Amino acid sequence: MSREKTIAKLIGVFRQYGYEGATLSRLSEATGLGRASLYHHFPKGKEEMAEAVLEYINSCFETTILASLRTNDNPSQRLRVMCQNLNEFYSQGQNTCLLNVMSLGQANDLFHAPIQQALKTWIDQLAQVLVEAGIESTIARQRAEDAVIQIQGALVLVRGLDDIAPFKRILANLPENLLEDKIVS
Amino acid sequence: MSREKTIAKLIGVFRQYGYEGATLSRLSEATGLGRASLYHHFPKGKEEMAEAVLEYINSCFETTILASLRTNDNPSQRLRVMCQNLNEFYSQGQNTCLLNVMSLGQANDLFHAPIQQALKTWIDQLAQVLVEAGIESTIARQRAEDAVIQIQGALVLVRGLDDIAPFKRILANLPENLLEDKIVS
DNA sequence: GTCTATATAGGGATAGAC
């Protein structure tokens, strides 16, 4: 199995159980590899697996979500495409966000910097789209932040309520909420 | 030390490390009690400690946050008071929400029902206030859900960005956002 | 590259002294 496929299997475990709950047994079972084999691929063990998972997710996020914000479409359309991609990225809201899960306990000590960077980049690029839509810079930034807040909050609610409706609703309304009362592009 | 004080110390550990990361060593250190002493107070061990922590938090939440929604003040004022109390409850956004943390991994299997119940109750009572403010029932429910989404999302962002500003901003705008374009009470 | 076997530490839990 390729490294990429292995990492893809690891992701599910970290998402579901968090860093401390992602035991080598669970990681081994999920990948179908023995513990020793995992150490062959990731010599530094669990920490290196989590690092690889975060890098992989970050790369997926860049090439799907963030890329959709940089197309030649008009701002409104770019936001709609981002929401479609987010829906897939989070499996209709059923996937927890690793940025949330990995900011707990030991994982937060290890990975705070990349998590912070990922959130900042997302907000920055969202704000950029809103500025292009004619929204004043300060407002654009707040709305971009609000968008990420709503997505993260909806993911928390989906898990807690065991109902994907809140995530669907937030995504459906996000584009118009972000652009409302502003120049239509 | 009273049971209540003990539980209060346990809360911080579960919040910071999650259920799986909350080891008996950490719980022991935080409370100043040896492991065996913890078993004296909580015979079923860690699971019982987490249960007690959730019950305690739920009770605090009821007597501060939810109670503020049931006063004789007008809806707008009740929402403002709730936000003030939320600010304290979450220590200006620095406290993670146990409902978020405990919906991961093994803890989710153990405590899904009470977590779901707590979220539902909060949303229900918020919606009730909005209905009293003259907002149509369906809209009220959506806005109540939005409020909880924004609070949970802001808490995630605060941790990730290491900046309490998003939480402050969300709380400051929440009352007027919830009541906007509706009958002023 | 994957396995079995094993080392070492830490986690959860209990017995029994005080």
Add this chain to the structure above:
DNA sequence: GTCTATCCCTATATAGAC
């Protein structure tokens, strides 16, 4: 009600065969 001591299990990690 708290402690020391201890048990068993799991967790991380490594060695070395295939």
